[in-house]
Amino acid sequence: MFCCALLLSACGKNIEKQIEEDLVTITTDPKLQFSSNPYVNITNNKKSYDDIVRHGEPALPYLVQTLKASENNGLKEWVMAYACMDILGEKNPVKEWATGKEWLNSYELGK
Template identity: 40%
Template structure:
């Protein structure tokens, strides 16, 4: 009887852990999809393509940028990973750095930066 209770309890715990792991994966996938779509929209805006100011891309699509910010800590981790793995250092990387800084708010250790990779370098230096 005791063995049956233990097996049932373990099965319940395993099931609960499995379901919670699926939920985290679904949240990460949702955040990744939101970030990818939002960055593609921000960077690909043809009306703003003539601007050399990255802030214009954000201001021109504030709702899309807010969608990135709403992805929370999962989104922040994804942005940091994408920024680090990106071989480029252009508009997309600048927007990823700005979104990361905005998501961190007062916890952002970097205040003066020129590019996405510059922000990341300073961020890593200040958090190590």
């Protein structure tokens, strides 16, 4: 039993590490440093974004918790919220939002 719990914990840390690496790729693209449209960062780094979403529902707790813990409300938070929205699909209770923190607040009210 302990072995299974340890394995699940290690998998979770691995997902978190991969998500963070992909977020860094998306949010630090030097070609897009002057872009004010966060969706451009996603489309120009589609593989990294798709890798985040491909983790599916196991990625949600990490994304939501990281978004909640962030003191910022910028590009990274917007990308995390958008990834949550894509992972949730039809289960996403938030229909309109402009910032990552706005999505998070609405999501927590709608759960």
